[in-house]
Amino acid sequence: MATNLQFIHEENIYDSTSSTSVDNVFTASYDVYMITCNNFSTVGTDGTFLGVRFIDNSGSVVTGAEYDWADLELRSDAGFSDDNDEGATFMRLQGAFDQKPESTGAVIYVYNPSDSGSYTFITTQSSGSTGGNGRGGKGIGVHKTAETVRGFAIIETVGSRPYDSGEIRVYGVK
Amino acid sequence: MGNSGVFDVNDIRYLMDYQQWSGVGTLELLETQVASSVSALDFLILKEDIYDLHFLTYNNYQANTDNTIFNIGLYENGVEENATVYDIAIQGGRAGGTWSEYKSNSYNGGVMSIGSGIDNASGSSCNGYTYFYNLGDSSKYSFATFQCSYNYYDSAEFEMNFGSGVLSQASVVDGLRIRPNGGTFSGDFSLYGIRHS
Numbered sequence: 098m099a100t101n102l103q104f105i106h107e108e109n110i111y112d113s114t115s116s117t118s119v120d121n122v123f124t125a126s127y128d129v130y131m132i133t134c135n136n137f138s139t140v141g142t143d144g145t146f147l148g149v150r151f152i153d154n155s156g157s158v159v160t161g162a163e164y165d166w167a168d169l170e171l172r173s174d175a176g177f178s179d180d181n182d183e184g185a186t187f188m189r190l191q192g193a194f195d196q197k198p199e200s201t202g203a204v205i206y207v208y209n210p211s212d213s214g215s216y217t218f219i220t221t222q223s224s225g226s227t228g229g230n231g232r233g234g235k236g237i238g239v240h241k242t243a244e245t246v247r248g249f250a251i252i253e254t255v256g257s258r259p260y261d262s263g264e265i266r267v268y269g270v271k
Numbered sequence: 272m273g274n275s276g277v278f279d280v281n282d283i284r285y286l287m288d289y290q291q292w293s294g295v296g297t298l299e300l301l302e303t304q305v306a307s308s309v310s311a312l313d314f315l316i317l318k319e320d321i322y323d324l325h326f327l328t329y330n331n332y333q334a335n336t337d338n339t340i341f342n343i344g345l346y347e348n349g350v351e352e353n354a355t356v357y358d359i360a361i362q363g364g365r366a367g368g369t370w371s372e373y374k375s376n377s378y379n380g381g382v383m384s385i386g387s388g389i390d391n392a393s394g395s396s397c398n399g400y401t402y403f404y405n406l407g408d409s410s411k412y413s414f415a416t417f418q419c420s421y422n423y424y425d426s427a428e429f430e431m432n433f434g435s436g437v438l439s440q441a442s443v444v445d446g447l448r449i450r451p452n453g454g455t456f457s458g459d460f461s462l463y464g465i466r467h468s
Contacts, residue, residue: 102297107467133465135323135404136411171360171435173376192414198441202324202404202414224404224414224435230376231358233416233435264323266467268297 102131102268110263113140115256119265120152120248123210127269132205134223134251137194137263144195144227145258147203148187151210151217151240152248159240164188168221168236175230189254191234192223197262201225203234206270213245297466298326307457308335312449314462315346319407319445322464327447329419329460332397336454338388338424341397344381345406345413345438346446352438355379361386361434365423373434380452382415382436390422396458397421399432406444413438 106122123130139145151159166188167181180191194201203223209215216239223234240246253260299322306312317325332341345352355377363371363386373386383401399419406413418433438444449460 102465104297104467133324133467136408138411169362171362171372171374173358173360173374173378173437175374177360177362177372177374192416192435198411200405200411200414202402202416204324204402204416222402222416222418222433222435224416224437226358226412226414226437226439229439231360231435231437231439233360235362235416235418235433264467266324266465268465 101271103271105267105269108265110260113259113261115259116250116252117263117265118152118158118248118250119267120156122267123247125211128209129270130207130210131268131270132207132249133266134201134203134205135264136200137260138197138200139195139253140259140261142196143258144193145253145255146193147190147201147223148252148254149205149219149238150187150250150252151246152250154245154247158250160186162186163242164238164240166236166238168234171233171235173231187252187254188219188238190221190223190236191232192225193227193232194225195227199226210246214243216241216243217246299464299466301462301464303459303461305459306449308455310455312460314447315445317406317445317447318464319443323405323407324465325403325406326463326465327401327403327460329458330398332456332458333395334389334391334451334454334456337391339454340380340388340452341385342380342450342452343383343401344448344450345444346448347442347444349445351448353379356438356440357382358437358439359384359434361432363387363430363432366429381450382413382438383417384436385419385421386432387430388424390424390427392422392427395422395427409443410441412441413444
């Protein structure tokens, strides 16, 4: 059982972007990492989702179709939906968000990132607000290539709805 | 701060106050409370100006009244918010195979809620955790994600919930209130701030 969290890195977003890379945070020191995302809001009024990609051992963000994910979208205004994809280019979190004062928060656990012989897995939970409605997500994801990943990128998954605020923090789970 | 390479106790305490001492864990216990047959329980020391992510655990939550809902409401500027300003969405799953969606766009119970009534039988309890996001930012909404399990009051069927909640108004949240929708409760609650430097 984990005994504590060990802070590793913080990344703050102040300018408009659709992808934020956090490199060189996964090492052999921990098997499990916790990533927190907080305070993400879009520049425009259209909503989007957070997504996760990994950074391989050469420092490149993995943008190929190497991810599977599944996430239950929890909506305060309508029926829930099962969202998923195989052979995707990212892993999505369903806690949608848009422009301030709406935003999103999420906790992501990452498993086995530095094990070159294993896939890297995530479990996620997220809560956001878009269009005046609460949106949550509870999900899983996997990078289905056995390789070491040394970092990750947080993206907005539509690709044309950038965010201009957010905080990302990385912890090792002892 | 400048130093000679040797930290004394005052140096460490100073650095800890400003989250600059990395020699300790990053999950700071803010408060543990043990409730015994109370109708509400407040956490009013959040240090929301320091922490933008909080973690609450609840163990052995026992309802004294059958078929009540366990909620967590929020305080704004020292006043409990109990208007219909929360959005909530919860997935419930019972051991007997029933899966249910619980949702509301105008909930007054709080940013965290269970989906169905708790069984108050002896030995039956609710256990789980909640993350709170962005409580101290006056310009944005506050959010929660949570997961818990308990016995449903009707036939004591075991049920799990996970969900999300939003306080859909921009404000500084400076307190949490554990509150059922009726009756009293007992249980152990610990609130942590998650350090980030």
